[in-house]
Amino acid sequence: MAVADDRIAEQKEKGRALRVGLICGGPSAERGISLNSARSVLDHIQGDDLHVSCYYIDSNLNAFAISSAQVYSNTPADFDFKLESLAQSFQSLSDFAAHLAASVDIVFPVIHGQFGEDGGIQDLLEKTSIPFVGTGSRECCKAFDKYHASLELNKLGFVTVPSFLVQGSNEQESELAKWFTLNQLDPQRGKVVVKPARAGSSIGVTVAYGVADSLKKATDLILEGIDDKVLVEIFLEGGCEFTAIVLDVGPGSNSNPVTLLPTEVELRFHGTVDVREKDAIFNYRRKYLPTQQVAYHTPPRFPVGVVEQIRQGASHLFKQLGLRDFARIDGWFLPPTFHALTSEDRFGKTDYGTIVFTDINLISGMEQTSFLFQQASKVGFSHSNILQSIIHHACLRFPDLASSVNLSGHSRRSPNFLQLTETSKRAERASKAFVVFGGNTSERQVSLMSGTNVWLNLQAYDDLEVVPCLLAPSCEHSSSATSHEKDSDLSSWAVWTLPYSLVLRHTTEEVLDACVEAIEPKQAAFTSLLRNQVMNDLTEGLEKQSWFSGFDIGDELPEKYSLKEWIALARRVKATVFVAVHGGIGEDGTLQSLLEAEGVPYTGPGVAASKICMDKVATSLALNHLEDFGVFTIKKEVWKKRDLLQKPTVDVWLDITSKLQCETICVKPARDGCSTGVARLW
Structure with a gap:
């Protein structure tokens, strides 16, 4: 700890802002989400009391120091394209760690998936005694692997989902068939979920039907290089998916996890939909892209006792697994009619159904609209507040570091x-x-x-x-x-x-x-009741912190x-x-x-x-008189809807191409956005 102690002493003497190293990217397919998270974190913590330096890890685990402006590059491809000319590269991860030790006071990793949540970056930081936000390397390694995490949950007395582990490219058809039979699934059409064991909460997750389809999809994931360990789990028919943010508010190294108001994830399908589409799950696309197939309910539309059990279970799990600062824990609430899980004398059994925890996310997504911010805002935290609270809690593990900074955000x-x-x-x-x-x-x-x-x-x-x-x-x-x-x-x-x-x-x-x-009056009362419970739990832990002075939700x-x-x-x-x-x-x-x-x-x-x-035709007419000054508009034909519908398509085509003297045309709405509905026809 000598390096860290020297750094803390130096900072205390100078009384300057806390220097935070924000690390994003990584080798997983979620690195695009990692970049979005980094932008959001940077937006909300950069200030007089926190100075942020940004770093990027590429898919080959090469490390780079990047400017805060470069964080706003749009995609991982943009990053990779600009790295050579705009970033400072490090010869090795060891050199990178040495740089961090000299340049920052605490690291905030926002790498999702491999190297970020599996203990990789944490191990690197621990070896160099660099303080960081989040869970330690050993605990990350255990919780990130869905197979090992399930075994650990089983040991701790939680209800778990039966699963079969497919490893490497070895044929395991006969063993998988026995597993189907053991779990009363039809070997030909039995519905299961296939997901990588170590690729985050939604990458590569899909539904399969029967032994052959399951093995094929598992093998495809392995061959694609997503993971060499793939789980086949029973499909939780009729269940409601939920996710819960857990925030540690304990002083110093004493853990006091509090689960915020969980969110129910509802999948919605409109009109005539393929049967298998209705069997779909909350996958990567539905999680991160705008869609009308998903609705969120915070708090979930479960009985009060069930919500409280979810909160208690998630907090207990957080503590037993040795997690730190914050995490997101996903799970399902299953109806009483679901009998595929052994739940007697295990945590999760309620009079209304069964609660089962399935995924542990060590570094929850931090995009502007992520679950972290949705749930935190329900109890009065802004984006800035919750992020600075997490950083502040991490600093408490290093008393000299915590006392030498003024987190007044x-x-x-x-x-x-x-x-x-x-x-x-x-x-x-x-x-x-x-x-x-x-x-x-x-x-x-x-x-x-x-x-x-x-x-x-x-x-x-x-x-x-x-x-x-x-x-x-x-x-x-x-x-x-x-x-x-x-x-x-x-x-x-x-x-x-x-x-x-x-x-x-x-x-x-x-x-x-x-x-x-x-x-809706009943919903408002329900939300108020549950929110007050969460706020009481938070206050009990936070009132011991010098910077906390209470909550005032106001009119929600x-x-x-x-x-x-x-x-x-x-x-x-x-x-x-x-x-x-x-x-x-x-x-x-x-x-x-x-x-x-x-x-x-x-x-x-x-x-x-x-x-x-707003009207492209009116714009063109308004600019006609500027041709003498070198301002030109594109030659165009304007058609109204009724004229297009009354005239045969071929005649319309010949009319337009003849007047415009072209073989292909660009069509666009006259009074819509700059790119909506634009198409090239030939």
Whole structure:
């Protein structure tokens, strides 16, 4: 510990900000998610009291020091392309560790999957006595491997899912067939889940039917190089999946894990769907990309006693496995009719069904809308607060390090988490800003991302009180009207002002559903009861920390207004509206006209410019007179829907290609976003 002690002494003497080394990337297929997590962490912890240095590990375990600007490169391919010219490389991981020992006070690893959660990076840091956030190497190694973790859970008295381990490329068909029979599964069509043992919570996870299909999919995963150990598990038919964030609030090295409000993951399927699609699971695509096939419920729609059992079980598991700081634990709640699991005298058996824990995530995803932030925000933590709390707890394992830094990030960045008594006074003086996003165009999900990003970044300013607002179709309005008819009918629109926790979703539909669910009286009372239990547990541990001064959730319910009522509210409270609605009434001048009429200031171009620029035809006509100055527009033909439908397709094609004198054409909507619906035809 000599190196660490010297570093701590030096920092204490200088009294400077805590130096955090943020490490992302890694060799697993989840490194793209790791980059997203790193961006989010960097957004919310960089400040006067924390100085962040960024590092990247590539797929070959080469280490690089990168700039904070480079973290915002879009994909792993972007990183790899820019590394040679923009990054400082290290000759070996040993050199990298030596650099960290001299340059940072504590490391925050955000590498998901291999090398990040299997104990790899932790072992490297431990050998060099570098403090780091999260669980130690030995405990990571044991918990990350799903097969070994299941054996450990079984030893600890938890209900576990029967599984069969496929290793290497050896033929194991006869043994797998015996396992199918033992678990009363049809060897030809029995439904199972096939997943890598050491590749994170969703990479490579798929459903298989029968022995042959299971063995083929397991072998494919091995041949693809995802993992050389693959599990075949029984399919938990009729079960409800959940995930729970566990936060350690114990002082120093004393563990006191508290499980936050769990989230139920509901898969939804619309219209006619293939039977096997309905057997689908919460895979990588559904977890990380916008889709209407997934809905989240925090807290889950389980009986109160079941939710409390989940919380107790996850906390107990966290402690027994020796985890540190934070983790995410996934599992299932199974109906009483499910008899495939042995559950007598084991933790998980309830009067309502069976609770089974299946996956332990040592470094939970930290994207803007991740489960970590969804669940933490339910009890008053902002993104900044929860991340700095995790870092602060890690520092407590090194008393000199903890006492030499001032983690004062628990400020007005979250209006629900009180650190300073001046918060309410500043709020009275603060200017109001309404950030509006959503709409009903094809760009509404991009609008949600834009609006969320704006809202989160504006939270940093003490002189602003920022309210996120969802523009959504009114639930009472008929769905038979066309989109343009709906846009022009202002009564078809509603605006919801949102509490912090309800913004953090992947789609506008999820946000709207969450709003409707939240204001239902029984659900509101249910959420309040469970939230108070979590807050009591957190307070019991956190009140021993010098920086903690209590929670103040305030009003956690969304409020619904008509569009006119919302604009009147903005005028009354003297708010400036940040328009983050893409397409439709957000860009065609409609919203701008309504705001101007009531004297409400807003961001972006005015009514006339919006009207012209939203319509590609109008834009072209407006620029025609600039040809003499070298400004040209593309030659085009404009067709209305009714004309296209009334004329034979071949005639339309010949007409357009003849007038444009071309063999291929580009088609696009005249009044939608810059890339929506654009196609090349030939």
